[in-house]
Amino acid sequence: MSIIFSNPNEYSLLELKPLINSKILSVDIGTKKHGVAISSTNMKFSYPLQVVLSYKEIHNIFKENNCNTLLVGYPFYDKNDIDSPESLICKIVDNFVKEFATIFENSVIIYVDENFSSTIVANQIKKQSGYIDSNVAAYLLNEFLEKLTFL
Numbered sequence: 001m002s003i004i005f006s007n008p009n010e011y012s013l014l015e016l017k018p019l020i021n022s023k024i025l026s027v028d029i030g031t032k033k034h035g036v037a038i039s040s041t042n043m044k045f046s047y048p049l050q051v052v053l054s055y056k057e058i059h060n061i062f063k064e065n066n067c068n069t070l071l072v073g074y075p076f077y078d079k080n081d082i083d084s085p086e087s088l089i090c091k092i093v094d095n096f097v098k099e100f101a102t103i104f105e106n107s108v109i110i111y112v113d114e115n116f117s118s119t120i121v122a123n124q125i126k127k128q129s130g131y132i133d134s135n136v137a138a139y140l141l142n143e144f145l146e147k148l149t150f151l
Contacts (some may be wrong), residue, residue: 002101004109019108026071026141029093035133047139048134073114
């Protein structure tokens with residue numbers, strides 16, 4: 001059974017660290033395309049991998065890289081605002097995680113706040129088609145890894 005940490009305010013990084021025993025895959029789920037990044041083996045760095053169009057591609061990357069942890073960007077501040085475009089993303093991400101947890105039963109899934117991440121990344125790199133999504137996934141993962149190293 002997968003372990004899902006869905007609210008960053010309710011889990012401690014100290015709880016998570018012992019559960020993470022391999023590379024971490026990070027995803028920025030979108031309505032049409034999904035950015036994917038991966039951590040280094042020593043979990044010190046993150047690398048943007050690619051932009052994919054299907055969940056199956058994410059599943060394959062997770063499996064091929066022997067990952068046990070999935071980091072998922074999630075727009076927490078707009079979750080309950082039904083009229084916001086972010087509420088659609090929340091539903092899409094929740095459905096993706098539900099499916100993922102069924103396929104990868106022994107995985108650790110961690111939601112992280114993705115608010116403003118696209119804006120931050122877009123200001124750091126030239127916006128080229130497709131690159132923003134995988135770089136957002138890498139940014140989210142790098143932020144998480146930086147916190148883990150201080151434990």
